[in-house]
Amino acid sequence: MTDDTPTKTMNMIQAINSALDICMERDKDIVVLGEDVGYFGGVFKATEHLQKKHGKTRVFDTPITECGIIGVAVGMCTYGLRPVPEIQFADYIYPALDQLVSEAARLRYRSAGEYTAPMTVRSPFGGGIFGGQTHSQSPEAIFTHVAGLKTVIPSNPYDAKGLLIAAIEDNDPVIFFEPKRIYNGPFDGHYGKPVTPWAKHPSSAVPEGYYRIPLGKAATVREGNDVTILCYGTMVHVTAGVVAESGIDAEIIDLRTLVPLDIEAIEASVKKTGRCVIVHEATRTSGFGAELSALVQERCFHSLEAPIERVTGWDTPYPHSLEWAYFPGPVRLGQALKRVMES
Structure with a gap:
């Protein structure tokens, strides 16, 4: 990426969508799955148009079963695919903890490196939409405790795209939490109301093409x-x-x-x-x-x-x-x- 790389104004949702699209174009083994991620494009529209462009076998809806979504994704990893499952809200990730902790996080170690789990679990997290106890939790500390998992949380569109691309290309499982409170733009810290669109925010100028932000760099x-x-x-x-x-x-x-x-x-x-x-x-x-x-x-x-x-x-x-x-x-x-x- 150079200084003259074309950029486009994006909010965080659009940046995430762009990252998924670019990764799927570059690697045919990448599969997106989750509740309503296909035809509907996700509850927050982060996967909008991906099914139409990449097909129903690569972007598909699942039943409402978080343990099933992650369990299937682990199986895909062992088969050689690179799945990107979405958990619709982080609050509902708990039924999948066993698959994440006992299977995905340990697969490389249990197989002495013969298998890896190159999966990126995307999920909106945190408050800001008056979702109450079942749509607003911030469970990141649970995953930072698990050896073998990586945990990523972007704060702006530019970082969201670059970090997501790096996460998808990583050969270990990554938990990618997306702060829903700033999906559409910055806000007034006093009352939580938007005060300026992402269009006027420095990090809204997102390169249209491929770029990575290395994991582990503040x-x-x-x-x-x-x-x-x-x-x-x-x-x-x-x-x-x-x-x-x-x-x-x-x-x-x-x-x-x-x-x-x-x-x-x-x-x-x-x-x-x-x-x-x-x-x-x-x-x-x-x-x-x-x-x-x-x-x-x-x-x-x-x-x-x-x-x-x-x-x-x-x-x-x-x-x-x-x-x-x-x-x-x-x-x-x-x-x-x-x-x-x-x-």
Whole structure:
């Protein structure tokens, strides 16, 4: 990819669709399957037109059986295919945990490298649509605990396309979570309402052709010297909005992939700033922020000038009518930044 590569304005859904289309054109072994992904094009339209272009044998609907979707995908991997199953909402991925943990994640090791599981499980996750307890969960920490699985969470259209292509071409299983709250564009971090279309957002200029973003490489969204903020997905936008109004010279790191984790980028940033705030939408207890906090403490202890702060969702069942109070927002993040700067 060069500076003169043609680009097109896309939202995240369109970027994901483009990645799938390009990968299917390049590799005839790639198969897309899931509930309503075919004729209907997916509940969020991420697979729209793919069946018409690539055929019903490569893009097809499945019954409502998540364990069956992932089980079939594992079998496809052993046959030599490269499946991209969609779980319609991350909340419904739990019936497939056994297939993911006991089969997909262990296939390379159990077969001494004779077989791999080159599958990418796509799924919308997180809140933002008032979906309540069954359509809004953020279960990423569960998958980061499983040896053999990779976990990817993009925060913008440009990254979504490049990371998805890299995930599909990876020879190990990847969990690819898509933050539905920013599928169609950035939003007002205070109220969750869109404030500007992706067309005016820098990351909306997406190359039309093939490109990859390597898994395991974080992105520095904003450089700063006062405090490091670690975040991913939707929280990148919340954080950027708060920092812009705070007057604090914060460095914002978008992790992009949780496993593999770019610990070198995290360590370099925290050692420079001496402070660290971690932001994620999932519940606090055993959330991925706990792992990040432990890693920062182990590697950057002598550089820290204040306790590490975590700003997360609450340790409660996901609330329906109160979801905007559940999200880490400007008030709680602002308070955390104030505490670390005053320590």
